[in-house]
Amino acid sequence: MKLSRIKLIGAFLGVLALLIFPEIAEAQRMRAAAGGRGGARPATSRPAPSRSSTASRSMTNRPTTISKPTTRATNSSLKPTINGGSSRVTPKTTNYSKVSSIKDNNVGNTTNNRVGNSNINSGNKNIGNNNKINIDNSRNVNVNVRNTNNRSYRPPYRPYPRPPYFYGGFGFSCFRPYYYHPYQPFYWGPIWHPWGFFVATLAVTAIIVSVENQHYQYDQGVFYIENGDGYVVVEAPQGATVKVIPSDSKEVEVSPTVNNYYYGNTYYEKSDGGYTVVPPPAGAIVDALPEGGEEIKVGDQTYVKIGDTYYLPVQVDGKDMYEIAQVEPEK
Amino acid sequence: MVKRIFFVLSLLLIVTTTYSQEYQKDTIAIRILDKMSSVFGDLKSVGFKTQVSKDVAFANNFFIKEFTSSQVKIAGPNKFVVKIHGEKQEDKYSYDGSQVSYYSLTNNIFTVADAPNNLIETIDWLYDEFGVEVTSADVLYPSFSKDIEAGMDYIQYLGETSINGQRVFHIGCSNESVTIQLWISNDIYFLPVKTLITYLEEPYSHQHEVDFFEWEFNQDYPNSIFEFSPPPGARQITWLNQK
Numbered sequence: 001m002k003l004s005r006i007k008l009i010g011a012f013l014g015v016l017a018l019l020i021f022p023e024i025a026e027a028q029r030m031r032a033a034a035g036g037r038g039g040a041r042p043a044t045s046r047p048a049p050s051r052s053s054t055a056s057r058s059m060t061n062r063p064t065t066i067s068k069p070t071t072r073a074t075n076s077s078l079k080p081t082i083n084g085g086s087s088r089v090t091p092k093t094t095n096y097s098k099v100s101s102i103k104d105n106n107v108g109n110t111t112n113n114r115v116g117n118s119n120i121n122s123g124n125k126n127i128g129n130n131n132k133i134n135i136d137n138s139r140n141v142n143v144n145v146r147n148t149n150n151r152s153y154r155p156p157y158r159p160y161p162r163p164p165y166f167y168g169g170f171g172f173s174c175f176r177p178y179y180y181h182p183y184q185p186f187y188w189g190p191i192w193h194p195w196g197f198f199v200a201t202l203a204v205t206a207i208i209v210s211v212e213n214q215h216y217q218y219d220q221g222v223f224y225i226e227n228g229d230g231y232v233v234v235e236a237p238q239g240a241t242v243k244v245i246p247s248d249s250k251e252v253e254v255s256p257t258v259n260n261y262y263y264g265n266t267y268y269e270k271s272d273g274g275y276t277v278v279p280p281p282a283g284a285i286v287d288a289l290p291e292g293g294e295e296i297k298v299g300d301q302t303y304v305k306i307g308d309t310y311y312l313p314v315q316v317d318g319k320d321m322y323e324i325a326q327v328e329p330e331k
Numbered sequence: 332m333v334k335r336i337f338f339v340l341s342l343l344l345i346v347t348t349t350y351s352q353e354y355q356k357d358t359i360a361i362r363i364l365d366k367m368s369s370v371f372g373d374l375k376s377v378g379f380k381t382q383v384s385k386d387v388a389f390a391n392n393f394f395i396k397e398f399t400s401s402q403v404k405i406a407g408p409n410k411f412v413v414k415i416h417g418e419k420q421e422d423k424y425s426y427d428g429s430q431v432s433y434y435s436l437t438n439n440i441f442t443v444a445d446a447p448n449n450l451i452e453t454i455d456w457l458y459d460e461f462g463v464e465v466t467s468a469d470v471l472y473p474s475f476s477k478d479i480e481a482g483m484d485y486i487q488y489l490g491e492t493s494i495n496g497q498r499v500f501h502i503g504c505s506n507e508s509v510t511i512q513l514w515i516s517n518d519i520y521f522l523p524v525k526t527l528i529t530y531l532e533e534p535y536s537h538q539h540e541v542d543f544f545e546w547e548f549n550q551d552y553p554n555s556i557f558e559f560s561p562p563p564g565a566r567q568i569t570w571l572n573q574k
Binding site: 090092093095096097098099100101102103161162163167168169180182294295296297298299302 | 573
């Protein structure tokens with residue numbers, strides 16, 4: 001009696017095992033495991049109670065239960081592919097075209113009285129992937145922050161060792177080899193502000209500087225012009241002379257006899273009256289670029305363009321730097 | 332009588348000129364190019380790999396060789412994907428029929444531009460607007476043999492030779508600014524095996540050489556290989572248009 005009871009229990013466990021093992025085997029497959037979690041696939045999200053009820057069925061019913069057609073995967077659609085098309089986890093992205101024309105740039109070593117296409121409307125401009133300049137000001141400032149009389153660079157004192165890379169009728173020249181590193185805007189401390197930044201008041205240390213009948217307020221390496229009930233940061237006007245520049249300005253070698261001073265995207269040269277704002281010296285290298293720049297693919301290389309000046313990412317003594325490029329119209 | 336002599340002389344002059352032009356543009360060479368061109372004209376899709384070497388100006392009077400390899404899949408009428416392995420970078424260009432995307436795998440940056448709606452216009456547009464040359468796409472142009480015939484002063488069939496054991500036809504073409512050599516397979520497909528372009532116009536001549544291999548035809552490529560989805564963390568940059 002005892003023996004037959006043990007046999008009966010054994011038989012019951014055997015039946016149970018036969019029913020459970022296929023499920024275990026399937027659960028080890030990745031798709032089945034994922035289905036069990038998400039419940040998307042009926043084959044693997046089958047609740048436990050239904051299994052136990054199956055277990056109580058007679059042996060003859062079992063194979064039918066295991067090979068139940070509804071538990072099989074089917075093509076996800078009638079698409080004529082091997083599986084009807086995949087069910088994506090990540091959505092398909094919509095990419096937006098982002099192209100600018102070299103002809104719209106004020107490149108070359110000449111002045112240009114271009115007007116109007118350099119305004120930064122300081123409303124929070126952030127459209128898709130086209131976030132060109134994103135200055136978070138609560139005010140709607142519409143000032144031409146670019147100085148259209150500025151030159152984009154001044155030529156180097158020595159010739160380039162190789163012919164320029166010609167692109168769109170312009171020759172791009174640099175001394176150092178291209179070495180890409182991502183553009184990460186630099187901030188020169190709390191008193192420095194990028195172009196287009198609005199402030200309601202200026203420090204008492206601000207002074208007035210006049211260049212070509214335009215009055216600027218200058219304070220610690222930043223030039224402002226008056227706008228409504230405050231001041232907007234603008235590109236430093238070349239030719240302006242100030243008595244003092246920030247103490248953390250860095251020396252930039254222009255030639256063996258001339259050095260410039262670089263602070264907040266402005267280049268100064270020592271003069272009789274103090275320090276005069278000069279064009280970026282082509283061939284010189286700087287270690288930091290401000291906010292407001294744009295990475296631009298020119299042929300095989302990616303430059304950072306700030307205003308009308310192109311900077312080539314380079315590496316000097318293992319340190320990421322930028323070389324000011326010469327961009328001349330093709331002769 | 333004088334009129335007749337003048338007529339005969341004119342006729343002779345015309346015949347001589349024609350003969351001379353035919354001699355400069357070898358009909359065997361043109362027929363081989365035509366054959367290659369017509370094979371491409373019949374394809375619905377094509378895939379191949381290339382090895383490219385080109386002279387790059389390292390300094391004045393000093394060229395160095397740069398090597399790249401690429402994998403190309405093209406599906407008519409409006410899709411391609413090209414993956415390029417350079418010496419220092421790895422890039423991918425994808426065209427899905429409406430946009431061309433460039434992605435730098437090395438630097439995790441990409442560009443996107445709205446493109447024309449067919450392959451040939453897009454290949455032209457890429458070159459004109461962005462200076463991008465899809466690996467030796469010239470040979471894929473429907474008018475390739477016509478363009479060569481029109482643009483070259485000399486087209487010569489230089490005989491049969493072999494490259495890596497493969498029998499090939501050798502064709503040479505030239506004009507005042509460039510010489511082009513093509514090695515085309517001597518088999519049923521007439522495919523380019525190698526091209527060598529020597530640019531003569533600049534102060535120093537320089538070369539661009541392409542080896543083609545692993546051709547595949549009329550494969551049904553899945554659409555998803557031509558689509559570009561920016562990987563996490565990839566940054567879109569601006570693509571500077573030459574025009």
